[in-house]
Amino acid sequence: xxxxxxxxxxxxxxxxxxxxxxxxxxxxxxxxxxxxxxxxxxxxxxxxxxxxxxxxxxxxxxxxxxxxxxxxxxxxxxxxxxxxxxxxxxxxxxxxxxxxxxxxxxxxxxxxxxxxxxxxxxxxxxxxxxxxxxxxxxxxxxxxxxxxxxxxxxxxxxxxxxxxxxxxxxxxxxxxxxxxxxxxxxxxxxxxxxxxxxxxxxxxxxxxxxxxxxxxxxxxxxxxxxxxxxxxxxxxxxxxxxxxxxxxxxxxxxxxxxxxxxxxxxxxxxxxxxxxxxxxxxxxxxxxxxxxxxxxxxxxxxxxxxxxxxxxxxxxxxxxxxxxxxxxxxxxxxxxxxxxxxxxxxxxxxxxxxxxxxxxxxxxxxxxxxxxxxxxxxxxxxxxxxxxxxxxxxxxxxxxxxxxxxxxxxxxxxxxxxxxxxxxx
Amino acid sequence: xxxxxxxxxxxxxxxxxxxxxxxxxxxxxxxxxxxxxxxxxxxxxxxxxxxxxxxxxxxxxxxxxxxxxxxxxxxxxxxxxxxxxxxxxxxxxxxxxxxxxxxxxxxxxxxxxxxxxxxxxxxxxxxxxxxxxxxxxxxxxxxxxxxxxxxxxxxxxxxxxxxxxxxxxxxxxxxxxxxxxxxxxxxxxxxxxxxxxxxxxxxxxxxxxxxxxxxxxxxxxxxxxxxxxxxxxxxxxxxxxxxxxxxxxxxxxxxxxxxxxxxxxxxxxxxxxxxxxxxxxxxxxxxxxxxxxxxxxxxxxxxxxxxxxxxxxxxxxxxxxxxxxxx
Numbered sequence: 169x170x171x172x173x174x175x176x177x178x179x180x181x182x183x184x185x186x187x188x189x190x191x192x193x194x195x196x197x198x199x200x201x202x203x204x205x206x207x208x209x210x211x212x213x214x215x216x217x218x219x220x221x222x223x224x225x226x227x228x229x230x231x232x233x234x235x236x237x238x239x240x241x242x243x244x245x246x247x248x249x250x251x252x253x254x255x256x257x258x259x260x261x262x263x264x265x266x267x268x269x270x271x272x273x274x275x276x277x278x279x280x281x282x283x284x285x286x287x288x289x290x291x292x293x294x295x296x297x298x299x300x301x302x303x304x305x306x307x308x309x310x311x312x313x314x315x316x317x318x319x320x321x322x323x324x325x326x327x328x329x330x331x332x333x334x335x336x337x338x339x340x341x342x343x344x345x346x347x348x349x350x351x352x353x354x355x356x357x358x359x360x361x362x363x364x365x366x367x368x369x370x371x372x373x374x375x376x377x378x379x380x381x382x383x384x385x386x387x388x389x390x391x392x393x394x395x396x397x398x399x400x401x402x403x404x405x406x407x408x409x410x411x412x413x414x415x416x417x418x419x420x421x422x423x424x425x426x427x428x429x430x431x432x433x434x435x436x437x438x439x440x441x442x443x444x445x446x447x448x449x450x451x452x453x454x455x456x457x458x459x460x461x462x463x464x465x466x467x468x469x470x471x472x473x474x475x476x477x478x479x480x481x482x483x484x485x486x487x488x489x490x491x492x493x494x495x496x497x498x499x500x501x502x503x504x505x506x507x508x509x510x511x512x513x514x515x516x517x518x519x520x521x522x523x524x525x526x527x528x529x530x531x532x533x534x535x536x537x538x539x540x541x542x543x544x545x546x547x548x549x550x551x552x553x554x555x556x557x558x559x560x561x562x563x564x565x566x567x568x569x570x571x572x573x574x575x576x577x578x579x580x581x582x583x584x585x586x587x588x589x590x591x592x593x
Numbered sequence: 594x595x596x597x598x599x600x601x602x603x604x605x606x607x608x609x610x611x612x613x614x615x616x617x618x619x620x621x622x623x624x625x626x627x628x629x630x631x632x633x634x635x636x637x638x639x640x641x642x643x644x645x646x647x648x649x650x651x652x653x654x655x656x657x658x659x660x661x662x663x664x665x666x667x668x669x670x671x672x673x674x675x676x677x678x679x680x681x682x683x684x685x686x687x688x689x690x691x692x693x694x695x696x697x698x699x700x701x702x703x704x705x706x707x708x709x710x711x712x713x714x715x716x717x718x719x720x721x722x723x724x725x726x727x728x729x730x731x732x733x734x735x736x737x738x739x740x741x742x743x744x745x746x747x748x749x750x751x752x753x754x755x756x757x758x759x760x761x762x763x764x765x766x767x768x769x770x771x772x773x774x775x776x777x778x779x780x781x782x783x784x785x786x787x788x789x790x791x792x793x794x795x796x797x798x799x800x801x802x803x804x805x806x807x808x809x810x811x812x813x814x815x816x817x818x819x820x821x822x823x824x825x826x827x828x829x830x831x832x833x834x835x836x837x838x839x840x841x842x843x844x845x846x847x848x849x850x851x852x853x854x855x856x857x858x859x860x861x862x863x864x865x866x867x868x869x870x871x872x873x874x875x876x877x878x879x880x881x882x883x884x885x886x887x888x889x890x891x892x893x894x895x896x897x898x899x900x901x902x903x904x905x906x907x908x909x910x911x912x913x914x915x916x917x918x919x920x
Contacts, residue, residue, distance in 0.1 A: 301876050301877070302848050302877055302878055302879040303879065305877075321918050322918070327879050328848060328879040
């Protein structure tokens with residue numbers, strides 16, 4: 169019996185994937201669980217693995233091709249089974265420009281790749297998660313999304329031990345959070361000028377996702393915004409003192425961003441009303457605090473998640489933030505590393521932005537936008553004095569958070585940053 | 594606690610029940626003078642006399658019918674079949690009389706009778722004399738069916754069977770008669786309808802009865818030794834009524850099961866057990882339940898083929914590996 173190899177939904181929001189590289193070629197023997205190909209999803213580059221033992225046949229999607237989820241990309245024939253005996257053939261693919269550019273006056277439309285007959289098997293199979301009844305029940309109870317779990321059982325069946333090993337996280341909150349970069353590197357690789365009037369560059373998977381998700385946010389969500397200015401004098405002093413200490417121990421330094429993540433997480437733990445998801449017919453108030461932090465990546469951005477940020481030390485947060493940002497830039501984030509945030513932070517401080525508004529990352533109910541720490545004249549006890557100030561703007565989903573609720577959370581956050589010792593309480 | 598063979602444990606149960614209740618009597622081929630084809634009735638003729646230990650002609654339907662009549666008349670007969678392969682000749686009395694009379698008399702006439710004898714294959718007795726009848730008899734409403742695996746359970750279940758007011762089928766085993774084990778003295782009664790965990794485990798439940806208990810225990814040892822897997826061995830003991838609670842309880846803990854039986858696969862005891870599991874423990878299952886049965890053929894006479902046709906520890910281990918996802 170031959171088994172179809174489908175383009176699988178390798179991220180919760182993936183609708184199509186680009187074949188980056190085939191690890192196996194036509195005629196290669198393959199075993200269940202072995203990587204067949206690397207697939208660029210809307211989020212990251214993921215492995216497409218074999219769901220059966222046999223011989224890879226009828227590879228229908230060449231490298232560079234974009235294939236809709238559920239389409240057949242190859243067939244795994246049983247050992248000894250001739251390719252011609254396989255029940256279905258090849259993929260239903262559509263031409264895609266990924267990796268190619270169509271310039272204004274040079275016709276280089278991507279050549280459609282050889283397409284055989286359409287799949288004989290309903291492609292819906294590819295997106296159905298096979299899981300044992302026990303694994304289904306456990307996943308439901310633990311809030312684990314089975315789509316994000318790799319099954320180790322026969323035919324990729326998700327079994328008990330796979331769910332036990334999966335990180336505890338709730339439904340996929342996929343997410344290109346719309347706000348902005350954490351790192352100062354965000355340069356979209358533009359094509360070189362060719363002297364023509366314009367260049368058409370096909371959307372990459374990540375840019376397509378950003379485009380799709382942004383309109384599901386600012387459009388349907390009734391946003392409102394609250395801005396406050398925070399005195400960062402003491403936070404700066406605390407950071408200096410901590411880094412002096414850490415420097416002596418040879419540890420990584422604490423950044424303002426780490427302080428902000430920690431303070432935000434602690435403030436959320438005290439204001440559960442802001443640590444919530446809007447879920448159409450109900451609001452899910454989270455008891456755990458998982459902070460999404462917007463990271464700029466080449467041609468886009470993504471929000472890796474620091475889980476249980478309220479319970480982690482500043483150095484742990486710092487280390488994790490650096491690791492996740494690195495992974496994000498290398499496009500190696502796994503789905504469980506960028507889903508499940510309960511609240512997000514977008515920081516444009518390093519770009520000399522005084523203040524901005526960030527777009528909420530649904531289903532989260534809020535996001536804060538962090539501006540630069542600026543030196544400015546402030547009035548202290550009736551006298552003019554130099555001070556260091558930072559503006560935080562919170563975007564709230566009014567279906568979940570009311571003005572006073574958001575303001576109370578912001579006040580706690582402001583107090584924590586203005587008096588970092590409060591974080592010890 | 595004294596150590597007895599399975600055959601002597603049955604003998605003890607018969608003797609104690611005959612001493613306790615003068616209405617209990619034993620009837621069958623060679624049960625008296627010859628003291629039983631398998632010596633289960635040793636010494637009983639001498640102790641209780643020929644009115645209570647009755648040798649019969651080779652006429653299964655006839656003496657089964659006399660037994661049913663005696664039970665209707667108020668006695669408590671124990672009918673021994675030399676093997677269950679011969680009891681097929683008596684099925685009309687067992688199925689149409691013993692199992693139905695209480696129902697058809699509107700509850701007026703109970704039939705407190707025991708039909709007992711060895712069941713399943715021994716060694717090279719060929720196709721006609723190597724059959725496992727449990728799914729046949731447990732199919733019939735009005736009958737109770739027990740299949741003890743150990744001497745203690747043999748004694749306790751036979752005593753319960755004799756005291757029960759319904760017809761009870763006791764399935765013994767030629768290969769079990771010499772098995773030794775500790776048997777409590779005197780009043781030791783095992784309730785009908787209660788399974789028993791013969792070995793506790795965490796990872797997979799091996800569900801078995803009668804001779805396959807030994808097979809499952811050996812498989813459990815091999816699984817522990819070679820796979821590091823902890824198998825629970827659940828001995829059903831009673832096949833009708835089935836101890837559904839014990840089955841569901843064990844599978845709920847281990848999430849995986851293999852059902853082992855001597856009978857053929859079609860409509861076997863294992864099929865019934867799987868039905869219970871999928872219905873009552875669906876959300877606890879981590880793998881499909883597998884069955885190990887006799888090969889779906891008449892039992893071969895050839896020694897090697899016979900060995901291959903029977904459930905073996907190796908086949909149980911192979912099935913357990915599959916449900917544990919070790920393959």
